[in-house]
Amino acid sequence: MGNILERRPGGLPRLSGLLALGLLCTTACEKVVNLDLKTSDSQLVIEGNLADDGHPCLVTLSRSANYTDTNTFQAVSGAVLTLADNAGGLETLRESATTPGQYAGATLLGVPGRTYTLRVETGGAAYVAASTLPAPVVPFAKLSTQLSPVGNSNIHRKRRYALGDFVDTDILTFQRGSQPHVYLLDTFRNAQVEPRRVHTVSSISAMVQLVQGGFGVATLPRL
Structure with a gap:
């Protein structure tokens, strides 16, 4: 094997071809990758919560944001929200005076086994979703082996x-x-x-x- 470091007469030392090739391979591994993140139109986000904890239904309306945007989501105000159950209950959720985009019920509470239907009207469109509150889990009285x-x-x-x-x-x-x-x-x-x-x-x-x-x-x- 030849010398890695060679000196030419009257000149500075030079790297042999083997070491120069290694350095070239090392530096050639670096590459800048630009991710092409697509933007999308803002979508309506409906987040609702109703449980059998004695509290009325709470719904938050907002708009989605792009990946490159900050985590500040635009609240959606002025929507019309109604909540109904399969026992004949019906109420209109009111928007909070202090928290824009947050709507709360007052009379309908969560009851296990009942089905609730939420209707949201905003921006000339209507969105409807239904869900049944599951029955409570019965704990084990005793587990034997x-x-x-x-x-x-x-x-x-x-x-x-x-x-x-x-x-x-x-x-x-x-x-x-x-x-x-x-x-x-x-x-x-x-x-x-x-x-x-x-x-x-x-x-x-x-x-x-x-x-x-x-x-x-x-x-x-x-x-």
Whole structure:
């Protein structure tokens, strides 16, 4: 390999062709990219909110803006908004005197299961949307765990097993202190049955592989 730095008689050092080519490739990677962001016509934006929280409907009207514009959205005033439900209720939303483009109801409140229809008239056009307020989510009163024993079919041939059948069996369950592990120990303790040994494994796939290999019985949770 030749010298990277060469000196010509009576002159300054010069870079060899190899180093010069490397510098050329490095500088050639820089390129200015100009994004051609399209502009679009301003669109009406309708943002409404109605819930079963005891507050009336609140709607905000504004105009969309282009990507290069500031995040200042023009409020839409002077619109006519009506809200109706499928129980016969009907009211006109009034624009706020202090916040342009914000319209609020007064009498219709959100009731789960009812369908509400909002009509907006502005700029010579009408916009209509309907939505049903969903029913409230019923919380769980209690969530309990049941364990399903899983064994090798070539070894465990019975269709039903009692806890006493596992006295001389290695039991596989989840990691120590987990809900399935605690539930398993409590179940054996309440039945006054003590298995030969309880092994804790953090992986379901590992339990299945051990059982398939003929080692013990896995206890998997079932909701």
